[in-house]
Structures are given as C-alpha cells and as structure tokens.
Amino acid sequence: MRHLFFVLCFLTVVACENSHSQTNPKPAAPAAKSALSGDLHRQLYDKYNLYRETSIKDRRFKHADIVPLVQKLKAPFRTQKAGKSMEGRDIYQVQIGNGPVQVLLWSQMHGDEASATMAIMDIFNFMTRDDQFNPLRERLMKELTLTFIPLLNPDGAERFKRRNAIDIDLNRDAARLQTPEAQLLKRVRDELKADWGFNLHDQNRYYSAGKGKTATFSFLAPAYNYAKEVNAVRGNAMHLIGVMNNILQEYIPGQVGRYSDSFEPRAFGDNIQKWGTSTILIECGGLAEDPDKQEIRRLHFAMLVAALDAIATQTYKSVGMDVYESIPFNGSNEFFDLLVREVEIDFKGEYYTVDIGFRKDEISYNGNRDYYYRAQIADIGDLSIFHAYESVDALGMQAFPGKTYATTLSSASQLASLDPIKLLQEGYTDVFVTGLSSKARFATLPFRLIEAGKGKENNNVRMSGNPSLYIQKDGETRYVVVNGAAYDLERDRDKILKLVNKL
Numbered sequence: 001m002r003h004l005f006f007v008l009c010f011l012t013v014v015a016c017e018n019s020h021s022q023t024n025p026k027p028a029a030p031a032a033k034s035a036l037s038g039d040l041h042r043q044l045y046d047k048y049n050l051y052r053e054t055s056i057k058d059r060r061f062k063h064a065d066i067v068p069l070v071q072k073l074k075a076p077f078r079t080q081k082a083g084k085s086m087e088g089r090d091i092y093q094v095q096i097g098n099g100p101v102q103v104l105l106w107s108q109m110h111g112d113e114a115s116a117t118m119a120i121m122d123i124f125n126f127m128t129r130d131d132q133f134n135p136l137r138e139r140l141m142k143e144l145t146l147t148f149i150p151l152l153n154p155d156g157a158e159r160f161k162r163r164n165a166i167d168i169d170l171n172r173d174a175a176r177l178q179t180p181e182a183q184l185l186k187r188v189r190d191e192l193k194a195d196w197g198f199n200l201h202d203q204n205r206y207y208s209a210g211k212g213k214t215a216t217f218s219f220l221a222p223a224y225n226y227a228k229e230v231n232a233v234r235g236n237a238m239h240l241i242g243v244m245n246n247i248l249q250e251y252i253p254g255q256v257g258r259y260s261d262s263f264e265p266r267a268f269g270d271n272i273q274k275w276g277t278s279t280i281l282i283e284c285g286g287l288a289e290d291p292d293k294q295e296i297r298r299l300h301f302a303m304l305v306a307a308l309d310a311i312a313t314q315t316y317k318s319v320g321m322d323v324y325e326s327i328p329f330n331g332s333n334e335f336f337d338l339l340v341r342e343v344e345i346d347f348k349g350e351y352y353t354v355d356i357g358f359r360k361d362e363i364s365y366n367g368n369r370d371y372y373y374r375a376q377i378a379d380i381g382d383l384s385i386f387h388a389y390e391s392v393d394a395l396g397m398q399a400f401p402g403k404t405y406a407t408t409l410s411s412a413s414q415l416a417s418l419d420p421i422k423l424l425q426e427g428y429t430d431v432f433v434t435g436l437s438s439k440a441r442f443a444t445l446p447f448r449l450i451e452a453g454k455g456k457e458n459n460n461v462r463m464s465g466n467p468s469l470y471i472q473k474d475g476e477t478r479y480v481v482v483n484g485a486a487y488d489l490e491r492d493r494d495k496i497l498k499l500v501n502k503l
C-alpha cells in the first residue's frame with residue numbers, strides 16, 4: 001500500500017501544478033462513500049456535546065487529569081507508554097485503526113498550548129461510541145492507522161508554561177534531540193514512517209488574519225528546505241489545509257491565518273516534512289468571549305475528524321492549492337484586548353490625542369490551575385491601523401488617572417454600600433482594603449482593590465503601566481478603565497452593580 005501511496009502523491013503533484021496555472025481548481029475527486037461526508041463537519045459540530053470529555057473543563061488540566069482518560073481506553077484502542085518526560089511523567093501513545101495510511105497527531109509539545117489535547121480527548125470519546133457515525137468510524141479505522149501522542153510536554157503543562165523541565169523548547173530540538181520528549185516524537189514518527197503529521201499548538205490571541213479579524217486558527221505546511229520547494233509530501237499538506245480552511249470559514253469567516261514558510265532547521269514541523277511526512281501545523285489563537293477556548297475546542301474536534309475523513313476518502317485532493325494560497329498571512333502585534341481610541345491625555349496642561357492599547361497577561365495561581373489577568377499598556381499613540389477585542393470610541397473625551405478613595409475599607413464587600421456608580425462618576429477607581437490577595441487586586445471589577453499598606457497604584461498613562469482611568473465628556477464621566485477592561489457607566493450600570501455585589 002505504500003507503493004500506492006507514492007503513486008497518489010505523484011498524481012497530487014500533477015494536480016498542484018495544474019491548479020497553479022488555472023483559475024479554476026480541478027474538479028472534485030471521486031465522491032466519498034457515505035452520505036455522512038457531505039456536511040460531515042456540521043453534523044459533528046452539532047452533536048459535539050455527546051462526545052465532549054466533561055472532566056476537562058478548561059485549558060489548565062495536568063498530566064494527572066489526562067492519564068486516567070488514556071488508561072481507560074479499551075479495544076479497538078491500543079494504548080502504550082511511549083516514554084517518559086524529563087521529570088519521569090509517562091507519555092502515552094494511543095492508536096486506533098488498521099489502515100494503510102499512517103497518521104500521527106501530537107499535541108501540547110508546548111506545555112501551555114492545550115486546545116488540541118482537549119479536542120483529542122473528545123475524539124477518543126467519539127471513537128468509542130456506537131451511533132449514526134459508525135460508517136465514518138469504520139472508514140477511518142479501515143483506511144487509516146491513527147496514532148495520537150497527547151500532551152507531549154507534561155512537565156511544561158504542570159507549570160502551564162511553554163518549555164520543558166529544563167527550559168528547552170521542544171520545537172527547537174528536532175535536530176539536536178537532547179530531550180527525551182523530542183527523541184520520543186522522532187522515534188514514533190520513524191517507526192510509523194508516518195504519511196501524515198498533525199503538529200498541534202496554540203498561538204497568542206493577538207495575531208490577526210487580515211482585515212481586522214483575529215486569527216482564531218492559523219495553519220502552515222512547513223517548508224522542508226530554505227528554497228521553500230513544494231514536493232508531493234508538502235503539497236498534500238497544503239491540500240488538506242485547504243479542506244480545513246473551507247470548513248472553518250463556515251463558522252468563523254475571515255478568522256483563519258497562515259504562517260510564513262521560512263524554513264526553521266531546528267523545528268519539528270519542518271524536519272518531519274523533510275523526513276517525508278505530510279505535516280500540518282495548526283495553531284489555535286483567540287476568539288472573542290472564549291477565553292478558555294471551549295468553542296475553539298469544539299471547532300477543532302469537528303475540523304480534525306472531518307480532515308481525517310478527507311484523508312481516508314482522499315477527497316482532500318479535490319481542494320486546489322489556490323485555497324491554501326488564498327489564506328491571509330498572520331499579522332502579529334495587530335490586536336489588543338482593549339483599545340481606547342482617540343482619547344485626550346493631559347501633559348502639563350496641554351491635551352494630546354492618543355489611542356491606548358491594553359493587553360492582558362495570565363497570572364497563574366492555585367498551582368497553575370487558575371489564573372487572573374494583569375493588564376498593561378502595550379502601545380500608545382496613533383494605533384488607528386490596529387484592532388481589539390473591545391474598543392472604546394473616546395473622540396472628544398479626556399482620560400484622567402483614577403483617584404484613590406480616601407477611606408480604607410475593612411473588607412471588599414463594603415464597596416457595595418458606598419454607591420459604586422457615584423464613586424466611579426467622581427473618578428474613584430482605586431480603593432484600599434485590608435487583607436487582600438493578589439487575585440482580588442486584579443479581579444474583574446471596575447475598581448482596583450489595593451491591599452492597605454502596599455502603596456498607591458501608579459495610574460500614569462505610560463508604556464507597560466496598568467493605569468485605572470476615568471474618561472469624561474464635557475466634565476461627566478462616561479467610562480472607567482480598570483485592569484485593561486472598560487466599563488460604560490450608562491450601558492454597564494447593572495453589570496457593575498452585580499460585580500460589586502458579588503464581593
């Protein structure tokens with residue numbers, strides 16, 4: 001069957017060359033064998049909750065949460081320990097299917113990039129069920145051998161950080177192979193002689209996909225040499241990315257980006273492509289109102305299963321190379337969490353019009369299981385070409401550093417009795433409270449609570465600062481900004497009272 005595969009690769013190259021020179025892509029390859037395949041991704045998306053692994057609720061799970069989910073898998077799954085991390089955590093390899101086409105999927109080689117691991121746990125559940133998707137399952141298992149390595153960097157996940165236990169970036173260890181995690185990945189790829197490789201990551205939420213849209217998913221068929229040539233192996237990856245792009249456009253139009261294909265000789269994607277595996281990099285970015293990436297997880301699930309089916313049915317060949325090439329390149333640093341636009345700030349009695357761009361860092365606590373946000377000004381000045389998850393149009397308004405309330409409160413709950421709306425109208429954003437945690441200090445709240453005795457916040461509007469602001473029009477406070485979030489004192493009145501009453 002490997003011989004057949006190479007013949008197919010050759011045919012694909014011919015198709016690629018054609019699609020470069022024609023405006024219309026090649027007509028579709030033979031239709032898939034099941035009625036399911038028409039709108040398969042939509043059916044998977046709609047039925048997703050039947051398969052969602054409910055024990056994994058957000059991105060901050062750990063090795064100990066994943067191990068029982070892997071260990072409980074029964075036939076037709078084949079599960080084995082593939083090796084250990086530097087700190088001795090078991091890394092598992094999970095196989096299903098007996099088909100001639102070898103597909104390898106590995107997730108979370110960067111410990112804080114968890115979206116795909118969640119989707120893989122959902123795929124495991126999906127494959128164990130007995131329902132209307134049985135023809136699809138049978139096809140996948142007959143045509144493909146699927147090998148999953150979920151959570152390749154468990155030591156990094158433990159700390160919710162990118163690198164492994166000795167701070168090596170596993171994705172720069174593909175050539176030198178110093179870490180056991182990288183050695184394991186290379187060995188499994190070589191043993192399988194994988195035909196396909198899915199290199200599953202997350203990117204930061206500030207990438208854009210052109211035209212002011214966030215890059216919720218980004219793809220790359222990595223180059224295998226500095227000349228960025230396209231052979232059959234890489235060409236197949238481009239076709240399959242076209243399939244996945246077409247799926248995503250139905251749910252998140254315009255929110256798909258593509259990485260530039262500069263060759264990185266130390267990275268796994270580039271090397272695995274070079275070693276003869278059609279390799280696809282998938283990066284999950286940001287999506288509005290999905291901070292824990294649960295909607296992204298759902299999309300990932302539907303897209304991955306549909307992509308595997310496109311491999312099984314070979315329908316990926318019918319999506320022309322022009323689709324891959326039409327995906328806009330990722331723009332970096334073009335997005336903010338909050339942009340306060342065209343606001344006037346004072347310097348020695350003169351007003352200057354600026355845009356203020358805030359971004360938020362995740363600060364871990366509770367053993368890295370939880371986090372709060374700490375905002376900072378990431379840019380200031382003319383930011384008119386940039387975009388944000390939340391924007392405040394402050395044209396003709398003035399921003400002032402928030403004032404500190406004169407009385408120290410004995411508990412945060414006292415705030416509710418102080419008429420919070422009136423306080424904010426008067427510009428009081430910062431409040432001293434005795435006995436506060438850092439978490440409370442950066443709570444999602446239109447007030448900054450400061451532990452008494454720890455000094456006043458610096459509310460100057462300067463780079464890297466995190467000022468509380470009140471923003472006025474004609475002397476009336478219209479907005480406050482606290483910890484990188486804006487509150488409209490008219491529109492958000494109920495929300496503000498609710499937040500304060502919860503304290």
Ligand SMILES: [Zn+2]
Binds near residue numbers: 201
């Ligand atoms: Zn990554």
